[in-house]
Amino acid sequence: MSKSPDAFRTISEVADWLGVQPHVLRFWESRFNQVKPVKRAGGRRYYRPNDMRLLGGIKKLLHEDGITIKGVQRILREQGVAHVSSVSQGLDEMANLEPAPDANVVVPFTAKPAPPHEQIHLDLGDAQKPEPTPAPAPPKAEPAAQAQPSYPDASPLLGGIATLAWTRDAFDDQLLSQIAPIAQELRSVLNRIENRSAG
Structure with missing residues (x-):
């Protein structure tokens, strides 16, 4: 059932009619004191047809004609x-809008499947890249009574660049000297973050 042309409209209906977001209408209300929608309990705004025509004119002057807010304010003062x-x-375009969906209607949601993860290999400029060492197989499940073993000499189970970075012999001294300033800067940033979160 469509509304009468003289019916009051909600902020969402007027925003849809104008093709703007509702916050834009609230902003215009703060800049143009001539925009005075009816406010009901809870601060809900209802726009009369004259309010809508005024907002439609403001939108045209701002968005289509490229006039500034101060320019539109001057036009309102001088020309009314x-x-x-x-x-x-025209307000007759309001009738062509579909009614807003009922807030109580549940729309089924179907999630898209996540894309498969790809391994990213970074070229660090080493002329003779060593073959990456394969990641060790995960340890077999142990009884709960035993503690998890640590792997101080094994590369991490991440593969790729992390595996290369784990062993010192994978990089030459020149490359390490190029990376060192970046690592120091990163460490200082992490220290600042830790200090802020601790304090």
Whole structure:
């Protein structure tokens, strides 16, 4: 059932009609004191047809004609609300909008499957890249009574660049000297973050 052309409209309906977000209408209300929607309990705004025509004129002047907010304010002062309202799009376009969906209707949601993870290999500029050492197989499940073993000499189970970085012999001294300033800067950033979160 469609509303009468003289019916009051909600902020969402007017925003859809104008093709803007509701916060834009609230912003315009703060900049143009001529925009005075009816406010009900809870601060809900209802726009009369004249309010809508004024907002439509403001939108045209700002978005289509490229006039600044101060320029539109000057036009409203000098030429009046009737002039600005006269350049608005027609209210008959409001009837073409579909009614807003009922907030109580549940729409089924189907999640898209996650894309497969790809291994990223970084070329660190080493002329003779050593073959990456394969990641060790995960340890077999042990009874709960035993503690998890540590692997101080084994490469991490990440593979790729992390595996290469784990062993010192995978990089030459020149490459390490190039990476060192970056690592020091990263360490200082991490220290600042830790200090802020601790304090």
